[in-house]
Amino acid sequence: MTLKLDQVYGQVAAMSAALATSRDELVNRVERAVTEWGSDWADEDRVRGKVEAAKTSWLLARPLEQPGSYPLSDVAPPSWRVLATDGSQIEVSRHEIASCFLVNVGEVVLDYGDEPGARLSSAPSLYFEPEDIYPIYGDEERAADGAIVGAVRDTQEFHRLAELARAADRPAAALVDGTLILWRDETNPRGLANLAPDDVKRRRLDAMLELFEAGEQAGVPVVGYVSSPGGSDVVNSLKVLICPEHPVDCDRCPFTPKDMRPSAVTDKPCDAVLRVTDATMFRRLLKAGERSPLFWSGAPVLEAYGRHRVAFCYLDAGEEIARLEVPAYVATSPELMSFAHWAAVDQARRGRGYPVALAEAHEQAIVRWADREAFFRLVAQRFVREGHRVVLSAKQLRKRGALV
Amino acid sequence: MSEPNGNGMIGEVIQASTTRFRAIATRVFEPPRFGSFVKVSATGGQTYGVVAGVETASFDSARRAMAFGMPWEQLLREQPQLIELIQTEFEIVVIGYGEGDLLHHYLPPHPPRLHDFVSACTPTEVAALTDSLEFVGTLASMREPSMHELVSAAIREASLARGRDDGFVSEAARAVAELFKDDYDLAMSIVRRLE
Numbered sequence: 001m002t003l004k005l006d007q008v009y010g011q012v013a014a015m016s017a018a019l020a021t022s023r024d025e026l027v028n029r030v031e032r033a034v035t036e037w038g039s040d041w042a043d044e045d046r047v048r049g050k051v052e053a054a055k056t057s058w059l060l061a062r063p064l065e066q067p068g069s070y071p072l073s074d075v076a077p078p079s080w081r082v083l084a085t086d087g088s089q090i091e092v093s094r095h096e097i098a099s100c101f102l103v104n105v106g107e108v109v110l111d112y113g114d115e116p117g118a119r120l121s122s123a124p125s126l127y128f129e130p131e132d133i134y135p136i137y138g139d140e141e142r143a144a145d146g147a148i149v150g151a152v153r154d155t156q157e158f159h160r161l162a163e164l165a166r167a168a169d170r171p172a173a174a175l176v177d178g179t180l181i182l183w184r185d186e187t188n189p190r191g192l193a194n195l196a197p198d199d200v201k202r203r204r205l206d207a208m209l210e211l212f213e214a215g216e217q218a219g220v221p222v223v224g225y226v227s228s229p230g231g232s233d234v235v236n237s238l239k240v241l242i243c244p245e246h247p248v249d250c251d252r253c254p255f256t257p258k259d260m261r262p263s264a265v266t267d268k269p270c271d272a273v274l275r276v277t278d279a280t281m282f283r284r285l286l287k288a289g290e291r292s293p294l295f296w297s298g299a300p301v302l303e304a305y306g307r308h309r310v311a312f313c314y315l316d317a318g319e320e321i322a323r324l325e326v327p328a329y330v331a332t333s334p335e336l337m338s339f340a341h342w343a344a345v346d347q348a349r350r351g352r353g354y355p356v357a358l359a360e361a362h363e364q365a366i367v368r369w370a371d372r373e374a375f376f377r378l379v380a381q382r383f384v385r386e387g388h389r390v391v392l393s394a395k396q397l398r399k400r401g402a403l404v
Numbered sequence: 405m406s407e408p409n410g411n412g413m414i415g416e417v418i419q420a421s422t423t424r425f426r427a428i429a430t431r432v433f434e435p436p437r438f439g440s441f442v443k444v445s446a447t448g449g450q451t452y453g454v455v456a457g458v459e460t461a462s463f464d465s466a467r468r469a470m471a472f473g474m475p476w477e478q479l480l481r482e483q484p485q486l487i488e489l490i491q492t493e494f495e496i497v498v499i500g501y502g503e504g505d506l507l508h509h510y511l512p513p514h515p516p517r518l519h520d521f522v523s524a525c526t527p528t529e530v531a532a533l534t535d536s537l538e539f540v541g542t543l544a545s546m547r548e549p550s551m552h553e554l555v556s557a558a559i560r561e562a563s564l565a566r567g568r569d570d571g572f573v574s575e576a577a578r579a580v581a582e583l584f585k586d587d588y589d590l591a592m593s594i595v596r597r598l599e
Binding site for chain 2: 108110111112113116117118119120350356360363368
């Protein structure tokens with residue numbers, strides 16, 4: 001009937017006990033990571049030589065900036081703007097009367113400084129044509145599922161954000177909720193760029209690159225803001241530095257018995273920093289408002305991005321360590337990067353830990369359950385008026401009036 | 405925030421019934437005064453009413469406003485989106501309607517439509533509406549918890565619109581005394597509020 005909390009309770013207690021044991025071990029490993037960062041990473045030539053040559057199954061961060069601290073510099077212009085978009089959707093439901101999906105994109109333009117102001121809005125788009133419902137996704141025709149609707153939504157978000165960036169009449173930063181790396185399309189990065197122009201995956205990539213182009217031309221940094229990031233790209237590179245082998249090749253790991261996979265063994269030299277995330281390490285290293293140096297991401301999907309490779313850094317945003325991702329034109333411009341850094345910190349401060357522009361864009365986009373019901377009622381009314389056949393599934397009818 | 409359209413629009417109707425309607429103020433924190441006279445004009449004529457209450461809150465009922473601990477001027481620079489997320493609503497008690505040249509001091513056959521605009525009554529309109537003291541009885545019959553405040557505020561607003569008309573106030577006070585002859589305390593609490 002509902003979740004039986006009394007039965008979960010015992011399991012929660014066991015989880016808590018296990019956590020306490022593993023936490024002590026983790027503390028030691030974080031300590032080791034911090035030490036390696038301070039000593040090994042400082043030797044730039046060694047880092048480049050060893051990380052470049054390594055063959056690993058994990059993602060490696062490659063150094064872009066010199067090690068050291070990157071404190072917050074006060075670059076506040078007299079007036080500036082922060083842009084953000086976010087989306088939500090009503091997915092195709094087999095239980096409803098019509099095959100369609102809806103994407104709602106919220107957008108936010110916040111002006112600060114001499115002329116404060118705000119523009120908050122949202123725009124819905126309905127998709128119902130056969131090519132929307134059975135689109136080509138990764139070179140295959142597929143019924144529009146959550147992944148496809150998500151890709152269409154991303155495409156719209158990037159597209160709108162690009163328009164806002166082009167229209168900016170003062171210094172501005174454009175925030176994206178989450179990563180700029182299209183992880184889902186990782187499997188075949190070279191293929192991605194060769195997909196047909198109307199392929200849903202290709203369109204999302206093109207919209208992302210269009211956003212980068214727009215930002216570059218307008219001098220507006222695009223920043224992907226990742227809250228509570230789970231990545232360990234930097235720690236993975238530290239593993240390579242810890243490993244006594246040179247060059248590192250995990251497929252021939254001498255610390256793993258022949259009949260086992262390296263992941264099944266946990267006393268290899270690199271396991272000294274096992275399960276340490278970049279965020280836990282940088283929590284120890286960064287002071288309020290500071291960011292880490294920039295790294296190039298090693299995500300294979302970025303091969304499809306051409307010259308717009310993605311770099312990232314970690315930021316002490318006060319409440320949490322956030323990950324900032326920026327395209328190459330930002331990463332390689334100290335001016336754009338210091339504005340992006342400053343704007344991210346300022347936004348997190350105003351939003352009490354999370355950028356206010358992203359929070360408001362989300363609020364603008366959100367489609368609540370009541371909105372969803374109202375939407376399908378609207379569709380039904382219209383269909384009835386125009387004489388279309390209206391049939392709800394038995395399951396949907398049951399949900400609307402449960403038998404008690 | 406939408407701009408006033410130049411013809412004195414101060415709000416838009418979002419809920420309407422025979423005896424009262426509710427409107428969103430065109431500008432946050434700029435509702436008409438409590439007890440003042442307003443109208444909704446439509447092709448059929450005008451609906452007249454008195455502002456019986458004002459409320460400012462978060463736009464979205466799922467999000468409550470929170471405390472920021474800074475003065476407004478600073479808050480607007482710090483959180484410019486705030487003003488877009490709050491709205492002022494006001495409630496109007498219907499006291500009559502106009503049809504061509506005729507003015508009726510009783511409820512109209514139909515309430516105003518949703519999304520019709522609300523504007524303030526001109527002094528001439530207020531004078532015409534309050535030449536008869538019917539409105540005092542209509543407001544009193546609403547049984548609002550703060551009815552005595554509403555009745556006295558409406559009389560004060562009418563007097564203001566009529567150019568601080570002391571004669572009018574005395575007459576209204578007599579009407580109040582007559583109306584509440586069975587409840588001396590209530591009558592006095594209204595009359596005291598007319599000074």
